[in-house]
Amino acid sequence: MIAKTFFGFEEILARELQQLGAQKVEPGVRMVSFIGDKGFMYKANIALRSALKILKPIHNFRAFDENSLYRGISAINWADYFSADQTFVIDATVHSEKFRHSEFVAQKCKDAIVDQFRNRAGRRPSIDKLHPDMRINVHIGNDYCSVALDTSGASLHHRGYRTATNIAPINEVLAAGMLLLSGWDGRSDFLDPMCGSGTILAEAAMIACNIPANINRKEFAFEKWNDWDNELFDTITSSLLKKVREFNYTIKGYDKAPSAVDKAKDNIRNANLDDYIDIYERNFFDTEKENKGPLHMVFNPPYGERLDIQLERFYREVGDTLKNSYPNTHAWFITANLEALKFVGLKPSRKIKLFNGGLEARFVKYEMYEGSKRTKFQERVGN
Missing domain, CATH: 3.40.50.150 (Vaccinia Virus protein VP39)
Structure with missing residues (x-):
């Protein structure tokens, strides 16, 4: 999995992940990669203080042009993750000479997913940019494309407690x-x-x-997933609260x-x-x-x-x-x-x-x- 963060926070986020029990923690630039199971994914979202999002990678491939991008996205069995009755959105980030516009990449990925559902199920899921059931992250660096599921949804700085703000409040x-x-x-x-x-x-x-950072948050993206485990989530939350x-x-x-x-x-x-x-x-x-x-x-x-x-x-x-x-x-x-x-x-x-x-x-x-x-x-x- 990947935890996204601000520039300068990579080492403290890595330390947070290690203290929570993550395996193979490796800091990068504005991110830290690590290994953890579903329960740890829940724990990371609830407890991490310096993370903006937790992403779960599901596929990577080489994309040299729009056709290879379309084929790479089509190679994923999207029915494993959500249904034609649900909504989704693509968040694309691009650092590439071959792909210059993130909106174009997002549109091409959306086409590949919609076409797959239409061909297999006879109907297609809809786009919802505000409250989608599935948020998909696509990152292209040069010709390397990685696809991940956004487990958090809205940025984790939305803790849930701040309802009143002044001029330019700090994140x-x-x-x-x-x-x-x-x-x-x-x-x-x-x-x-x-x-x-x-x-x-x-x-x-x-x-x-030692109160979990996101204990007041109203929802996480993974709560809309097919494999959502409410009992496991409650167990993880109770375990964290015992350490207050x-x-x-x-x-x-x-x-x-x-x-x-x-x-x-x-x-x-x-x-x-x-x-x-x-x-x-x-x-x-x-x-x-x-x-x-x-x-x-x-x-x-x-x-x-x-x-x-x-x-x-x-x-x-x-x-x-x-x-x-x-x-x-x-x-x-x-x-x-x-x-x-x-x-x-x-x-x-x-x-x-x-x-x-x-x-x-x-x-x-x-x-x-x-x-x-x-x-x-x-x-x-x-x-």
């Missing part, structure tokens, strides 16, 4: 991947000082408590906009996480660290592309607030405005290339100490 999978990259494990207090609609907070709480753990620290979110606070609270309530998360109407620049212990901070500040802000002043205030008010804190944030990082006035200890939507971004870490960094180094040397 749930991006939020979870950032948290995993930051090393968040639920063993300290956590703060999102610009929480917006609460996505990072929700994902942080689910990681801390206690959380003994605090998770807090701030936002200066009352509307954002209200939306975040609604979303956290929808996710059944309001026992773990507290959200306050506060301007981060007017706050200070509340507890003496270590604090883990992850946030998604405005970039300028999304909101009208004075970038230089805003990012300088981010740096000043961290430096003056948040000792003993590991602070991470993502920005697609690479120039803005110059104004923070602090040197990041890590800088990771990611993409937020179509924007190239950097996920940066700032380590704030109780005293100066030099003092910390001297203490370590002295010991």
Whole structure:
């Protein structure tokens, strides 16, 4: 099987798959391949935090032109997967000199499938682009064509808990991947000082408590398949829920906009996480660290592309607030405005290339100490 993900998340997704029990896990580019049975396919969809989709490959062949593409698709016995009474859709991705347009490839594949049903059964399945019974993924790289069934349906970032959003909300999978990259494990207090609609907070709480990422999701594509096993699915879900753990620290979110606070609270309530998360109407620049212990901070500040802000002043205030008010804190944030990082006035200890939507971004870490960094180094040397 293949788990699709964002650029930069391949290694953390591979680690997630290994921890779940997948076999022969191999990271690629924006994807990780692995081996698992039907039960593991269910488990991967329910539990993986950094995956966008789980694909089940069923056939591959060489396609040099439209005729060989048609023959290759026709070689699959589609009645094994769905019936003429059901609906389907083709998602095509093309990286080839011979095939330039994904829509043409999708149309040709659709023709091959429809013709096979019409010739064998005397009737054909219909196309449904919104809620198909079967979603088929066709990928062509040069002259190599792979065909897979989309086990997930809608992207797995549709967790099911977020009903209210603000301007440019962060993708749930991006939020979870950032948290995993930051090393968040639920063993300290956590703060999102610009929480917006609460996505990072929700994902942080689910990681801390080991709650399956997609436990609130309404449906998966495999529930419409011929071999759907409801009893197995329930068994897998119950097994994952038994591994939920206690959380003994605090998770807090701030936002200066009352509307954002209200939306975040609604979303956290929808996710059944309001026992773990507290959200306050506060301007981060007017706050200070509340507890003496270590604090883990992850946030998604405005970039300028999304909101009208004075970038230089805003990012300088981010740096000043961290430096003056948040000792003993590991602070991470993502920005697609690479120039803005110059104004923070602090040197990041890590800088990771990611993409937020179509924007190239950097996920940066700032380590704030109780005293100066030099003092910390001297203490370590002295010991």
